[in-house]
Amino acid sequence: MFAGTAYGIALNDGAQLSALDPAFHEKPYGQPPRAPVLYVKSGPGIVRGGAAIAVPQGADGLVLGATIALQRTVTGFGAARLALDLAVPHQSFFRPAIAELGRDGLLAVGDAGVVPAALDDLEIVTTVNGAEVHRWNLSRLHRDVRTAIADVTAYMSLLPGDMLLAGVAGDAPIGRAGDRIEIAANGLAGLTVTLGAAEGGRP
Template sequence: MTIAGNIYGVVLNDAPEREALAAQFDDKPYAKPPVAPVVYMKPLASIAHGPVAVPDGGLTAATTLAVLIARDTRGVSADEANNCIGAVALALDLSVTSDSYYRPAVAQKNADDRLALGGFTDLRVPPSIRLLADGTCIHEWSLDRLVRPVATLIADLGAFMTLKAGDVLLVGLPGDAPTVTGGAILRVEADGIPPLEVAMREIAA
């Protein structure tokens, strides 16, 4: 499978995270909870092809499902959305930890080696995704936590933007994703999907 387009992700699609942030949504600058999916982009240059350099303070390691789009999604219904999916893969979205989603610095989300992708396979939405560090599970989350399940998310995005064939969509990030430091071997696992493994290395002083 080839990524011939853009990589998009959504935040605030994790129900427990939205519940935890509910009071903040009433404050400035938000004023109210988001009513549409909150979208960000990861450049192709951010895809990791080897060990990931980890800065002081570590990186937030958020596991997710990457969906490879097979046909344009403009105006599709949730029932039609599955026909737009060509394949899925496990992904690890790495970012500098921040306590706010409001206008984060680009470097917090996007830099070299800030996205690890596993091998794509036929459509299968796993019940949960696990993150292991040196063989020990440090995080697991159920995709039942998604506010917008995959098909609904694709349809809601298609109401105002077109995902094109070759684009990749990261379907949501767990709000309780752990922080990882250099030196560990991370492995992302989910039933029925090829695992993803990436080495984390400390930045030399």
């Protein structure tokens, strides 16, 4: 159990943001987002690597948002972890539903380590049941990690123990009940979870 809170940044994949640009100029958006679009995952709902995570009832699967979490320490953002930011698949980003992005138990984090020196060029690889299904590089971020930290902390305070999730790839794969998920990146401890049967029934 984590005492802090995790804040995720939606729409921080530059390619995804560009693809959605026409939709942003229509209702209800009117224009692209100018500030980071945040959602919250509370500390008690964050799990560690090795956990079995239940696919919510009614969902066919979960978006496997492999990313990096920068953790606030007393002196700054001095620690980093691999994170698997899971979400119920969704299309709209207008006031994202808690059930899609913020449900308890849908964030897994690996062991903390030092922030990689080549953070802006970090490549994160996702495998499902031993087969690579996705890899992406943090150079795709619309706001790089340090810019995201500066933009978020300009209007809100993150406390020691809190984490900022850098963002997930717009083309992140879908995992389903029974899958074993592993994510890896150079310089950080790997992270493994399994997806279990849907709550209250079969997958």
